[in-house]
Amino acid sequence: MSSLHYWNYPTEIFCGPGALDVLAERCKLLGMRNPLLVTDPGMLALEPMALIKAHLQHADIAFAVFSDIDSNPSLNDVARGVAAFKAGRHDSLIALGGGSAMDAAKGISLASVDAQGLEQYQWSNVIASYPTLADFPHLDLPRLIALPTTAGTGSELGREAVLTLSEENIKRVVSHPELLPACVILDPVLTRGLPAALTAATGMDALTHHIEAFCSPLYHPMSSGVAVEGIRLIQQHLCNAHRDGQNMVAREGMLIASAMAAVAFQKGLGGVHALAHPLGARYHKHHGLLNAILLPYVLVANRQAISRDIARLARYLELPQPDFDGFLDWVLQLREQLGIAHSLGEMGLDTDAADWVGEQALADVSSSDTNACVLSAADYTQIFRNAVQGVLPR
Ligand SMILES: [Zn+2]
Structure with missing residues (x-):
């Protein structure tokens, strides 16, 4: 490259x-x-x-x-x-x-x-x-x-x-x-001057775009294909770009992957973005960081609807355990390697506005038809509570 x-x-x-x-x-x-x-x-x-x-x-x-x-x-x-x-x-x-x-x-x-x-x-x-x-x-x-x-x-x-x-x-x-x-x-x-923390948060935003697009139930195999390769590029390059900001191969790989994500999410986004949009507007936290923290909690909430597709994806990524749990572990490890918190509570968020968050997430464009399964406002409220408290039901 x-x-x-x-x-x-x-x-x-x-x-x-x-x-x-x-x-x-x-x-x-x-x-x-x-x-x-x-x-x-x-x-x-x-x-x-x-x-x-x-x-x-x-x-x-x-x-x-x-x-x-x-x-x-x-x-x-x-x-x-x-x-x-x-x-x-x-x-x-x-x-x-x-x-x-x-x-x-x-x-x-x-x-x-x-x-x-x-x-x-x-x-x-x-x-x-x-x-x-x-x-x-x-x-x-x-x-x-x-x-x-x-x-x-x-x-x-x-x-x-x-x-x-x-x-x-x-x-x-x-x-x-x-x-x-x-x-x-x-x-x-x-992009070479981008600080490591922002490299991590923005890269996780791109990853979330690809994963949510890949899991969207809308039929658009062209975008699904783009998402699969986009996720592989992030697997290959994100940690390297985070570790060494001067690594031009990694920086270029991440630029390509993040641009590809906009093509992938013609299939739509899902529950992570449905939650991150109101949280970003209310608490003024970084969009990518919110997505990075929310991603595992929404994956688990969508588990039944996506586990077969995620297993196929995990095989393409050559993960050691090519199934839903192996993929979830990969996301959690990646997040940890990038120094990203496990819970929204660690960012200072509490659950006081949990009901408002659930209603806003339900009303968000990303939750309409394109989350992998139908989630209610109460479901979103529960996912938000889990993410604040760091409770990941396996
Ligand atoms: Zn985003």
Whole structure:
């Protein structure tokens, strides 16, 4: 994996160490004359920002930076971004960062063209009104180039943005086919500065995407195949990337796996995300870390529905015990090797709001049809209690 790759699946992808070199050329080919560079404030002083700025300046491409976003970007962040986009007469967007930068950039793109778009294209409306991609109105959204600096959300290959309704502590998923970036640059150099703890949490987010997609009952064998190989890549690379952040092979493997997850989860996500979304909005904990902790508890709750498929997966991964319990042990060991807590209680969460968590999880888009089995609000409340207390029923 030491060379550069060009793929078009499901959009244009440049991958490999040095892939960043195509940025200015792609801007020009896509007609991006004055992009707004959206990133999170933590990125401003880091190497990826300096590299991107140097590439754009060297190519005489005008741009401005917008970084006034939260780690769980809100509608208010998007509104400020739209104001900056319009004030600077920008014609396009570059997203640099993790999921928050990607999601904010997508929100700005949509809201800059259609002020009602964040309402109209939220997931529940989309399902009812636009059954296929061709049913969506053509909006001619600004072009977006995505450069992930974490290997986790896969948002760079998705048509969705997750935004928080600040006042209600609820996450909203917005979807439109034109939110898929026109070009994605997966350059492991951009992720080498990611601290070990974030490498672990974002990598576990990617793993959770693949596992939940793989376990989704929706019939989509293409995505199932992507999920299986994505999980194997994470098995091969996550611990190495965590142990040595300068390991470019491991970093690239994780970037590819996390991007693949967005293709896999066209099958949908499940109970882990259904719980992590309200918990992230209420307690402002890292999405990937919440997923990492919740994953074993939801696997156990889904056990009956998924044990055959998980056994097949465990054989592909060549686990020493190729069945559900062997797979669960692998997840627990991986989590431990990455230094991730076993319970939400260790992160300071308690069960005071357990009933609210259960109701919100049930209402979440990830629990609708795509969790492996039907879970009630009471089931979600119980899973949450187990995860807070570290009780894993075997
Ligand atoms: Zn996720």
